[in-house]
Amino acid sequence: MIEQPIPLDRLRYFQQKLGVTREELAAMENHREAFIARQEEFGQFFWDSFWAIERTRPILAHTQFPNLLQKIKGLWFEGLFKEKLSEEFIQYLWSSGVKHVEANLDQRYINLGYALARQFCQKVVSEDIEPSQRGTVSRAVDKMLDFCVLVATDSYITMTSRCDRQVIQGIAHQVRNPITVIGGNIRRLQREVEKESPAYQAYETVLEENMRLERMVKDVGAYTSLFQTEPRPKPLSLSKLLHQVLDSLSGGRDMRKIKISFELSAEHDLVFGDEQDLEIMFRHLLENCLEALDPVDLRLDLTSRASAVPGAVEVEIFNTGNPPSAEELAELMAPFHSSKPKGTGFGLPIADMVARRNLGAFSLAAAPGGGALCRLRLPLAEGAPQA
Numbered sequence: 495m496i497e498q499p500i501p502l503d504r505l506r507y508f509q510q511k512l513g514v515t516r517e518e519l520a521a522m523e524n525h526r527e528a529f530i531a532r533q534e535e536f537g538q539f540f541w542d543s544f545w546a547i548e549r550t551r552p553i554l555a556h557t558q559f560p561n562l563l564q565k566i567k568g569l570w571f572e573g574l575f576k577e578k579l580s581e582e583f584i585q586y587l588w589s590s591g592v593k594h595v596e597a598n599l600d601q602r603y604i605n606l607g608y609a610l611a612r613q614f615c616q617k618v619v620s621e622d623i624e625p626s627q628r629g630t631v632s633r634a635v636d637k638m639l640d641f642c643v644l645v646a647t648d649s650y651i652t653m654t655s656r657c658d659r660q661v662i663q664g665i666a667h668q669v670r671n672p673i674t675v676i677g678g679n680i681r682r683l684q685r686e687v688e689k690e691s692p693a694y695q696a697y698e699t700v701l702e703e704n705m706r707l708e709r710m711v712k713d714v715g716a717y718t719s720l721f722q723t724e725p726r727p728k729p730l731s732l733s734k735l736l737h738q739v740l741d742s743l744s745g746g747r748d749m750r751k752i753k754i755s756f757e758l759s760a761e762h763d764l765v766f767g768d769e770q771d772l773e774i775m776f777r778h779l780l781e782n783c784l785e786a787l788d789p790v791d792l793r794l795d796l797t798s799r800a801s802a803v804p805g806a807v808e809v810e811i812f813n814t815g816n817p818p819s820a821e822e823l824a825e826l827m828a829p830f831h832s833s834k835p836k837g838t839g840f841g842l843p844i845a846d847m848v849a850r851r852n853l854g855a856f857s858l859a860a861a862p863g864g865g866a867l868c869r870l871r872l873p874l875a876e877g878a879p880q881a
Contacts, residue, residue, distance in 0.1 A: 502581065571611070588648070588649045601650050605643065676704055680697050684701070727852065728768075732763050733756070736776060772872075775870075788816075795811070807871070856870055
């Protein structure tokens, strides 16, 4: 089984929002036995319902223990009404969802199973509950089953997302090692030929592509890492962060030739966000902007002002390069798509993801009069002037 902590706090929050309260569960107290007594009937009903489906019948026909499913579902049905949604039963529900992912079960059939359970429960209500209590019991049962569906869905999304991340990270790790070996060998071969040789230029091309792959593996890692942890926001100085990122980018280029202007609002300097997230976002955006500058007009403008959205600041980064067309904009937000020959296609998707997960927004557009304009909206730190 995949090790993953059960998010009890989140599941209890779901239970609260659905209104599955102690009072609601107490209303079932005098009627639990009516459901528990029919657990074997439910197990058979569940089996018969899936046996009638053409796509699931072959799976059931090859089950090693034909009566096991009926028994398991009967025990689940009993637990639903006997355990009163105890912590142990919620853990059992969530762990069942994990096993469904490990067994690669189609989630649509899991949801169908809960729909069948709802049908059976309503049958019990109509047949075994006195008319004056049917409405109360029916509402309580519906809420309990709604909660079970939410737990199963939470487990499914959590585990499938984790599996996807593990696959991507595994691929990135396995690709990184061969890339390093290839790069080292190409450099060794290149040193053995004259610079004027066609072979030298061929090696140079291979090295450039190898370095692009190295950057892509690094960006894939940065992109997937955004899904692994929750942001840890704190008050941050926007101007300080922008200067730090620009300083870190100056090592590989001559910044003296570039005219950089700052018009940052001192009143709206304190933003609220995850420091590592925002550093990654601005590094990708500023690096893209610097690479896109018009070679004749090397100009980069950074501006901030109060946003039209209350409690937020708007940041604009202007560069003199050619803006993307309307058709290109949507594609540039997708991973692996780049307008640059040596780009990895992850800069803008990472910026967009970071902005959204830090309660902000990101957009890219053509600037009036030419050039490209990156717009960011970020929340102000608590106590900062409101827009």
